[in-house]
Amino acid sequence: MIATESLFARWSASGLVELGDVHRFKFGAETYHEVSCSPSQLLVYLSDCRSPNSKSEAMAFATALRDTRAIDSESSLQGAVYVEKLSRILPTYETAAPADDGIVLGHWLTGGAQISAESFQPLRQMLTWIGSAALREVIKTAGIELVDEGAPVGANKVAHLPPSAHQKTSSPENPESSEQNAKRMAGVELGKTFELSGRSELEAFFNEHIVDIVRNKERYSALGIEFPAATVLHGPPGCGKTFAVEQLVGYLGWPCYQLDASTIASPFIHETSRKVSEMFEKAMQNAPSVLVIDEMEAFLADREAGGGASHHRVEEVAEFLRRIPEAAKNEVLIVAMTNRVEMIDPAIMRRGRFDHVVAVGYPDEAEVAALLAKLLAALPQDQTVDPAPLAKALAGRPLSDVAFVVREGARLSARAGSDMLGQEFLLAALAAAPSRSGGCSERRVGFV
Structure with missing residues (x-):
């Protein structure tokens, strides 16, 4: 890793890195600092992380998080760089909205899901490679306090409310347990509408077509509506699509998975389809969840538009055609985004796969x-x-x-x-x- 003089100066001033930890060199008139690790040590940008392979890897990261916070308790670690050799997580001081340390650890452990490590049960259900006791040890080593080790975030709030149309209870006629219902409702403020500042029409759409269906599942289920339908948001860059989806995911409190060209595109035959399948499987295993398809035109473009050169896309699009209805039946909320809706394959865009295609323009x-x-x-x-x-x-x-x-x-x-x-x-x-x-x-x- 190579850092500029100004970035290294901020790390050094806060006490995260010392001059002896790096190699200093000049390139032209500029000074840079190099940090290197052995092949067995991790040096990764957290936005591109993969989940740990073992408890020891998870513990090393948790220790680095704890040690970093002992020195710098303020800087956001979202989008930071993890240097295992130094046992440090070095902030990049990005201007994006910061995430708390629970989200940072959860993102690392799951390999990309936006779920807090404070929420033990949903996190445990996602991590099949580590036992409950070991996961608790990792979280506590990182200095993160579990909200409730026996139930997901939001469970207490739901469990203490009287039975109503908004809440299911256990009974012979209604076998869904209160714990399952709490998981479904985690993060959703009962009686409070979803708010999206600066996007009133999109706020109303989300409240009507997603939030209300989740909150009043029994009522909608009686009329054949089991789960919110998949949605496409399209509009010019900067119109607020990504911000809106992030706000919705945070409000629902469900595990979130993202498909985009940078995470699934591969030059190898069948590899992209395999990655798509794996991501859908993860989302369904941890349902209710959200699957975000970003820049969908990059890998769901019209198969007829590219002529013979697009034959490799047929398999990829076919995988989406098969998976989207399956995911919806398994309580995976699919939200796709694109700047070029006219480029998307018509088979993907038909109703039954994406029931709602919402235009998002610039704000008035x-x-x-x-x-x-x-x-x-x-x-x-x-x-x-x-x-x-x-x-x-x-x-x-x-x-x-x-x-x-x-x-x-x-x-x-x-x-x-x-x-x-x-x-x-x-x-x-x-x-x-x-x-x-x-x-x-x-x-x-x-x-x-």
Whole structure:
């Protein structure tokens, strides 16, 4: 691994790495720091991790997490780099929303599922390679407190509620146990609607077609609706598709699996189909769960469009055609995303596989105002702050632009020595973020 001088300086200042741990060298006018490990030691980017092969690997990571937190208790470890040789997890200080350490450990243990290590039972059901006692030891070694070792997160809340149409109880007529029902409802706030700031129409769709069906399973089941149907979200880059799905997954509290070109694409014949099959199997084994298909046009493009060169895609698309209905019957919620819906194979897009195809455009003024209100509410601000002109200027632009303006405004405020966000800094941030839809006027950045 090679780190820039500025990144190494942050690690060194926090005490995570010492100069003797690395090899320092120059490339041109720049200084870099190299960290190397032996073939038997892991050095991996956590976003691309695979699950451990043994308890000892899991314990080594848990120890590194504990040791890292003893030195740096604040930095987010989402997207960090695990260096087994140093027993450290080195943050990359990304601007993405941070995940707590339970999510970081759960993501590592499962090889990519967004499930917290605090939720013991769902995690245990996913990890067939390690026993219960060993898993508890790993979690406690990492310094993570189990919410409830005998039930999944959210189980206590559900179990203490009186029986209702929203909750099933054990009986001869109703064999589903309260524990199974708790698992189904884990993370879903009974009586509270799912909220998606800045995307009111998509919020309403999720509440009607997914959340309400999950919450009122008995009522829908009596009418032949067993589980929410698969959905495709399509729209231009930056319209908020990924953010919306992440919010839904977090709200449901189910294990989440992701299929995208970077995780399943392979140049070897049959390998991609095998990976697709394995991911569907994992999701079904740990149902109820969510399977997210990202950038689906990359591997589900129309088989007829490529002529003879697309013969290798026939097997891959056929695997999806077979698996999607099967997964829905086994309580796997499938949500796919694409920027090029016109490229998708028609056999994939027909009803019965994806019942809902939802267009997600750029937000209007009201939606931008709602997102601004949520983002600004979390920051100290003075009386000059007025989101109305910002919402008007940012309407029709990617949600990432909205988040950038608030983040950049906060940075400018801090740089000016202010401990409160002011309107002048937000307007300055807006001026520094012109729309890129009609050509870019951004700064040029060079990479080695």
